[in-house]
Amino acid sequence: xxxxxxxxxxxxxxxxxxxxxxxxxxxxxxxxxxxxxxxxxxxxxxxxxxxxxxxxxxxxxxxxxxxxxxxxxxxxxxxxxxxxxxxxxxxxxxxxxxxxxxxxxxxxxxxxxxxxxxxxxxxxxxxxxxxxxxxxxxxxxxxxxxxxxxxxxxxxxxxxxxxxxxxxxxxxxxxxxxxxxxxxxxxxxxxxxxxxxxxxxxxxxxxxxxxxxxxxxxxxxxxxxxxxxxxxxxxxxxxxxxxxxxxxxxxxxxxxxxxxxxxxxxxxxxxxxxxxxxxxxxxxxxxxxxxxxxxxxxxxxxxxxxxxxxxxxxxxxxxxxxxxxxxxxxxxxxxxxxxxxxxxxxxxxxxxxxx
Numbered sequence: 001x002x003x004x005x006x007x008x009x010x011x012x013x014x015x016x017x018x019x020x021x022x023x024x025x026x027x028x029x030x031x032x033x034x035x036x037x038x039x040x041x042x043x044x045x046x047x048x049x050x051x052x053x054x055x056x057x058x059x060x061x062x063x064x065x066x067x068x069x070x071x072x073x074x075x076x077x078x079x080x081x082x083x084x085x086x087x088x089x090x091x092x093x094x095x096x097x098x099x100x101x102x103x104x105x106x107x108x109x110x111x112x113x114x115x116x117x118x119x120x121x122x123x124x125x126x127x128x129x130x131x132x133x134x135x136x137x138x139x140x141x142x143x144x145x146x147x148x149x150x151x152x153x154x155x156x157x158x159x160x161x162x163x164x165x166x167x168x169x170x171x172x173x174x175x176x177x178x179x180x181x182x183x184x185x186x187x188x189x190x191x192x193x194x195x196x197x198x199x200x201x202x203x204x205x206x207x208x209x210x211x212x213x214x215x216x217x218x219x220x221x222x223x224x225x226x227x228x229x230x231x232x233x234x235x236x237x238x239x240x241x242x243x244x245x246x247x248x249x250x251x252x253x254x255x256x257x258x259x260x261x262x263x264x265x266x267x268x269x270x271x272x273x274x275x276x277x278x279x280x281x282x283x284x285x286x287x288x289x290x291x292x293x294x295x296x297x298x299x300x301x302x303x304x305x306x307x308x309x310x311x312x313x314x315x316x317x318x319x320x321x322x323x324x325x326x327x328x329x330x331x332x333x334x335x336x337x338x339x340x341x342x343x344x345x346x347x348x349x350x351x352x353x354x355x
Contacts, residue, residue: 001156001274001325002156002158002320002325002326003158003162003342004158004342004345004346004349005346007274008349008353009156009158009271009274009349010034010035010236010271010274010349011235011236011345011348011349011352012034012119012120012121012352013118013120013121013124013352014118014119014120014129014235014236014237014348015109015116015117015118015125015129015130015235015237015238016033016034016116016117016118016119016236016237016268016270016271017114017115017116017117017237017238017268017270017278017280018031018033018038018040018050018108018114018115018116018117018270019031019040019114019115020113020114020115020147020149020280021110021113021114021115022147023040023149024040024041024042024048024115025042027041027063027066027068028040028041028062028063028066028068028073029041029063030053030061030062030063030064031053031151031272031278032152032272032273033117033119033270033271033272034119034271034272035271035272035273035274036052036053036119037052037053037054037061038050038051038052038053038106038117038119039051039052039053039061039062039063039066039073040063040108040115040117041063041066041068041073041084042068043068043070043071043072043084044068044069044070044071045070045071047071047084048108048109048110048115049071049073049084049085049105049108050105050106050108050115050117051073051082051084051087051103051104051105051106052087052103052104052105055075055077055078055080056080056101056103057075057077057078057080058077058078060075060076060077060078062075062076062082064076065077069081071083071084071085072084072090072091074091078093078094079091079092079093079094080092080093082103084105085105086102086105087102087103087104087105088101088102088103089101089102089103106118106119106122107122107125109127109130111130111133112133112136112138112144113138113144113147113282114147114268114280116130120352129195129235131234131238136234136240136264136266136284137240137242137262137264137266137284137285137286138284141286142264142284142285142286143284143285143286143289144266144282144283144284144285145282145283145284145295145298145299145302146282146299147280147281147282148280148281148282148299148302148303148306149278149279149280149281150278150279150281150306150307150310151278151279152272152276152278153272153276153277153278153279153310153313153314154275154276154314154317154318155275155276155277155310155313155314155316155317156271156274156275156276156277156317157237157269157270157271157277158342158345159313159316159317160267160269160277160279160309160310160313161233161239161269161341162338162341162342163309163312163313164231164239164241164267164309165199165231165233165239165337165338165341166334166335166337166338167183167201167229167231168183168184168334169312170183171183173308173309173312174305174308182203182204182205183201183203183229185203186201186202186203186229187201187202188200188201188336188337189201189202190336190337190340192340192344195234195235195236195344195348196232196233196234196235197232197233197337197340197341197344198230198231198232198233199230199231199232199337200228200229200230201228201229201230201231202226202227202228202246203226203227203228203229204224204225204226204227205224205225205227206223206224206225207220207221207222213297213298213301214243214263215259215260215287215288216288216294219259219260221249221250221251221252222250222251223249223250223251223252224249224250225245225248225249225250226245226246226247226248226249227243227244227245227246228242228243228244228246229241229242229243230242230243231337233341233344236345236348237268237269237270237271238266238267238268238269239266239267239269240264240265240266240267241264241265241267242262242263242264242265243262243263243265244260244261244262244263245260257286257287258287259287260287261285261286261287261288262285262286262287263283263284263285263286263287264283264284264285265281265282265283265302266280266281266282266283266284267279267280267281268280268281275317275321279306279310281302281303281306283298283299283302
C-alpha cells in the first residue's frame with residue numbers, strides 16, 4: 001500500500017505515543033493502535049497501564065464503564081477483572097474459580113508529556129530507543145506547552161510524516177509565515193544512521209512574520225541572520241522540527257539566546273489503521289519562559305498550522321480512496337528527504353517480516 005511495497009505498512013517493534021497524561025486522569029480510555037483496540041488507564045498507585053481493549057468474555061470495550069481495582073481493570077459488563085501487569089484474569093464474579101487466561105498487556109513508558117506504548121514483541125521493548133528528554137528539548141532549561149492532539153485522522157501516517165520532511169509546502173499551505181525563498185533555496189544536508197534521519201537546511205533570512213511571532217516585535221533586527229531548520233526522524237512515530245538562529249545576526253555582536261532562543265516543534269504520529277492515524281503535537285523552547293501572553297498566542301497558532309497539515313493529509317487520503325493510489329508520482333529534488341524516509345521505513349518493515 002502506497003508508499004510501501006506491500007500491504008504491511010506498520011513497524012510494530014517500536015515505541016509510539018498512545019495518549020497524553022491528561023487523557024487517562026479521569027479514567028480508562030480506548031484508542032486504536034496499529035489496528036488493535038487498546039485500553040489505557042492508571043492503576044490506583046498511579047502507574048500507567050495498557051492492555052487489549054476488549055473483554056474476552058463478550059468483547060465488551062473495557063474502557064466503557066471499566067473500573068480500576070488496584071493494578072487491575074474490571075469490565076463494566078459482567079465484572080471480569082484482569083491484572084494490568086500480567087494480563088491474568090483474577091476475578092469472575094459469577095463463579096469462585098477463574099480461567100487460566102491472560103489478556104494481552106503492552107509495555108508502556110511515561111516520558112515527557114506522553115504515555116508511550118510498544119505494540120510489538122514485548123521482549124524486544126528497549127527504553128533506550130526513545131530519545132532522552134534533553135535530546136529533544138524537554139529537559140532542564142526548556143518549557144513546553146499543553147499537548148495538541150488530533151485523534152483518528154482520516155489519512156495514513158506516512159502522508160503526515162512525508163509532509164514534515166518537505167518544507168516547500170509552507171508558503172502555499174500555511175500562508176506567508178517566513179522567508180519562503182530562503183526555504184526554497186536552502187541546501188539539504190541529510191544524514192542517516194540506523195533508524196534515524198536528520199535533515200539540516202541552513203538559511204540566511206531577514207526579519208519575517210514568523211520571527212515576530214516567535215521572538216516578539218520589540219526584538220526586531222534590521223539586518224539578516226544565519227539560521228537553520230533541522231528535522232529529525234527518531235523512529236517510525238516521532239519527528240522534531242527545530243528552528244533557531246545559529247551564529248549571527250547582522251548588526252549584533254552576539255546572539256542573545258534569552259531573546260533569540262531555540263524552539264522545537266514535536267510531532268508524534270501513531271498509526272491507527274492502515275489508512276488513519278493519531279497526531280500528538282507540542283512545542284518547546286528556551287526563551288520567553290515566563291511570558292504567559294506568548295503561551296496563550298503560541299498554542300492556538302501552532303494548533304491551527306498543524307490542522308492545515310491534517311486537512312491536507314485527509315484530502316489526499318480521501319481522493320486516493322476514491323480514485324486509487326498514484327499511478328505516476330512526480331518526485332523532485334525537494335522530495336529527497338521523504339524518499340530516504342520511505343526507504344528507511346521499508347527496511348524497518350521488511351526486517352520484521354518472516355524469512
